Amino acid sequence: MFMKTLQNIYDNKINFPTFFERKIKINNYNTLLYGAKSSGKTFLIYDYLSLNEDKNYLYIDENDFRYLDFSKEDLQEFINTNDIKILVIENYSNHIILPKVDSIILSTKNNFELENFELLEVLPLDFEEYILFDTKHQNTTNSFNSFLKYGNIAEIIEYKEFKKQHRNQELLELYENNATSLEILKLLIKSSAEIKSPYWLYGILKKDIKISKDFFYNKIKEYEQNSIIFLCQKYNQPKAVKKIFCFNHALIDVVLYEKKFANIFTNMVFLELYSKFNNIYYMDGVDFYLPNENTIVISMPFFNKMLFSNISNKILKSIDGLYIENITIVTISNYDTMHLNEIACDIIPFYEWAFTN
Secondary structure, three states: OHHHHHHHHHHOOOOOOOOOOOOOOOOOOEEEEEOOOOOOHHHHHHHHHHOOOOOOEEEEEOOOOOOOOOOHHHHHHHHHHOOOOEEEEEOOOOOOOOOOOOEEEEEEOOOOOOOOOEEEEOOOOOHHHHHHHOOOOOOHHHHHHHHHHHOOOHHHHHOOHHHHHHHHHHHHHHHOOOHHHHHHHHHHHHOOOEEOOHHHHHHHHOOOOOOOHHHHHHHHHHHHHOOOEEEEEEOOEOOOOOEEEEOOOOHHHHHOOOOOHHHHHHHHHHHHHHOOOOOOEEEOOEEEEEOOOOEEEEEOOOOOHHHHHHHHHHHHHHHOOOOOOEEEEEEOOOOEEEEEOOEEEEEEEHHHHHHHO
16 A cells, blocks of 8 residues: 555656746755745755756655655665655655655755755745746836735745735735634734834733743744744844844735834845845844944835934944944835945845845
8 A cells, every 4th residue: 555655656747847046956965945835945846856857756745635654664665666866755744764865855844953964944035036936027116016015925926916915814824724823923923023022922912812921932933943933133132132024024914904014124125134144133223234244234115314314323323333334225216325424325225235235
């Protein structure tokens, strides 16, 4: 029975779709991909297999309800008999004991260490990648408007306009099938681009649902490990309350009737930075500080010189003693150049900044 199941899986070869280049690739024979659902893990696996078409592969999805348990011995025997070179296990749960084979590619939403495996974090599309995937729009401005409104998940691009918001709601429910956990996730997404402590959030949630503090804190840790939620630390203050960000800025609109455009935009800026830089911090009056780049980034969708002047003293106080070469102010559409003391400030639209930064 088990060998017949494996044979059926093996015979069901993948019809590879048309591929658009992504900035990340599978480069190691043994790789564990992790990240939120619909972030692109399967796409990268298909890309890897298509580039190794001369090598025999076995593709198993543990979420396939036709899947049956089989032993390591069954799997090893099948691999040896059929000269399998690449084993792929999607939605890997540590349930299958891994056999010996030339290459093993695993995908999971959980971030965990596996000996002799490269750990590869898979994020949704950054804006440059989105432009490549978005063949419907004929100019950058239209693509940017769609990216801002509907988010960074590749599959959303293919949906009709009136179905995109609903699909984002469906995806949110796929991330969590437990009602209590979903409420935690929704609360964190509502708090995106805001400085809110877990303790404060827990106090808000327990007014509405029965929940233990340990469960709440463990879920936050899980979401952070799985790249669903990011916690941005305050510079030189590791014990300070962290700023919360979500892996898909469009989900903020899914969980809120109230429009938080500035939060959505700032979250989008953060994700663009996170895809390119390792060390990102916030400071008082400063959305993002990149110490390795000697620069700070301010998210201000609708740039206003008066508003910037009002926060300039706070910015100068925060960066006092730091070597800052440049200040970038990311906007919706404004261009300008100015100075804060001796520091050059570049005011630039997101869609251009994302390509040059």
